[in-house]
Amino acid sequence: MAEISSIGEFGLIHMLTKDFKSVNTSTVKGVGDDCAILDHSGHKTLVTTDLLLEGIHFDLTYVPLKHLGYKAVVVNLSDVYAMNGTPRQITVSLGISKRFTLEHINELYSGIYAACEHYGVDLVGGDTSASVTGLIISITCIGDAEEQKIVTRDGARDTDLICVSGDLGAAYMGLQLLERERTASAGMKDFQPDFAGKEYILERQLKPEARRDVIEELQSLGIRPTSMIDVSDGLSSELLHICKQSGVGCRVYEDRIPIDYQTASMAEELNMNLVTAAMNGGEDYELLFTVPLTDLGKVEQMKTARLIGRITKPELGAYLVTRDDAELEIRAQGWNAFNR
């Protein structure tokens, strides 16, 4: 009897789906990218789904329900933007244990609706059930895109430039802060958590946004990425997805990785390795993409993203080039729910 943690989430998905053959002509692309791609009389539909479980993905002792609802939607929208698409509809399924009241569920939905409104997405269905323990949130998002605009993970080519939006590691450090304060408050009644000067990393953890603005800036600059993925499991893991699926290698430069001041300061306070947090922290929901070398001038104008490296031939492997010019092999530490 083999334990699931022995092969991890990606291994499990591979094992379960490798032999499946599609039979419908409308199925353009199945498992293996941020979204599935469906064809409806020439129109392309994108589909993605995420499951969020209490005790695994969130802890309600420090996550407000409204923020949780907002984030649960955002993580799905992020997958549609990562295909260069526009999210249109979501379905929301909830499993709700007895400790939740109507007021709780209204609070959760106020966050779901806030995200729908902000991103112009319609809630079109779902399923609602009691659960034995804890809160279960399963959201599916449907989006669309013009065929020639869709960007998958497999189009990166040698000499392409690698870019990433925003900054990395902040959501992870926000989580570390929340867990520290929770531990510190254990058993204390009037505990006041110390969040001053750390608002940014908290917001990145509790209320992330999907990078629609990055898609819009790419569009306005006339850039069509050769590959794209959203950073949910950490930069390392996503870089390896692009390298594997595109059949290429990469060099990413440590001194180019965007890190916010609060992320760095929190890492120092907790005595944690900052680069590890930025490379493997996860939950950034930034967009990682590659562009042809000829777009260098254009990406240098971007306000929402920056250049962090370049695509190489596959035999050169995937490496992080440190400040002192050492090359560290990039490994998919990522976020593995099965190893927690």
Add this chain to the structure above:
Amino acid sequence: MAEISSIGEFGLIHMLTKDFKSVNTSTVKGVGDDCAILDHSGHKTLVTTDLLLEGIHFDLTYVPLKHLGYKAVVVNLSDVYAMNGTPRQITVSLGISKRFTLEHINELYSGIYAACEHYGVDLVGGDTSASVTGLIISITCIGDAEEQKIVTRDGARDTDLICVSGDLGAAYMGLQLLERERTASAGMKDFQPDFAGKEYILERQLKPEARRDVIEELQSLGIRPTSMIDVSDGLSSELLHICKQSGVGCRVYEDRIPIDYQTASMAEELNMNLVTAAMNGGEDYELLFTVPLTDLGKVEQMKTARLIGRITKPELGAYLVTRDDAELEIRAQGWNAFNR
């Protein structure tokens, strides 16, 4: 603080969704039918989703994982057929607790794939995570339909005929049997459950099918139902959905309700009311539909469905006419996970 069970699943869905306004032109119909309807350049896409939770919807002490996987797909396909559509793709999200091994998950997937193959559906995505306790299955199905063929719940009109496919109450009696044998076997090592002569009701509970054949027969006879819904929560509950959404009343005749011999015999053995089981048992996954009175000749030819009643003016209410001509008001007992 209000308990969720005080308003039930339908009340909860209404409370959460009543104020939502769609913003995308592609959203044709949101919450409130078997599927949402999306428009993609004239092509209609159907979307439905179901959440199945261990300890609420299934009990692995008597449900084989392969059957569970099959059923989890079927309950979604049933919703697409209930719109007179064709299911095309599914996404499958799983939450898996530590007691499950790779072999278990392979077993579950073998059932999922068996259903995909049988119904010609493609698995195109999903999400996989550890769970704190139990197995969580969230499936979303995407289908399509020609616009003029889609059948919703709100088109039934006075004098329409009411039909239902197959027979009712069998899945519910199968569940009663399984629970009886589980109780009887508690603590016994070599217990042999007594299932002889009860294969049909067991199969209806453990491995239901979605009624694609009914859709095909309707098509071949040139019948377009005026309204349709699948029977998942019990005939009473579904009749009331059609009456409410169509703004009509109904009369259903007890002596017309299709009940299998094994269902009747099991009800007698367990000293349970047979009509209650057939009207409120749930999990039948049959199709309940209405047709214009002028289609009487055609529905009488149907092999997969039979006439059980007629639609009336709304002021006449919704009643079951018993064998001795008494009229019993139909109430939505249905299946309410929040009251268990």
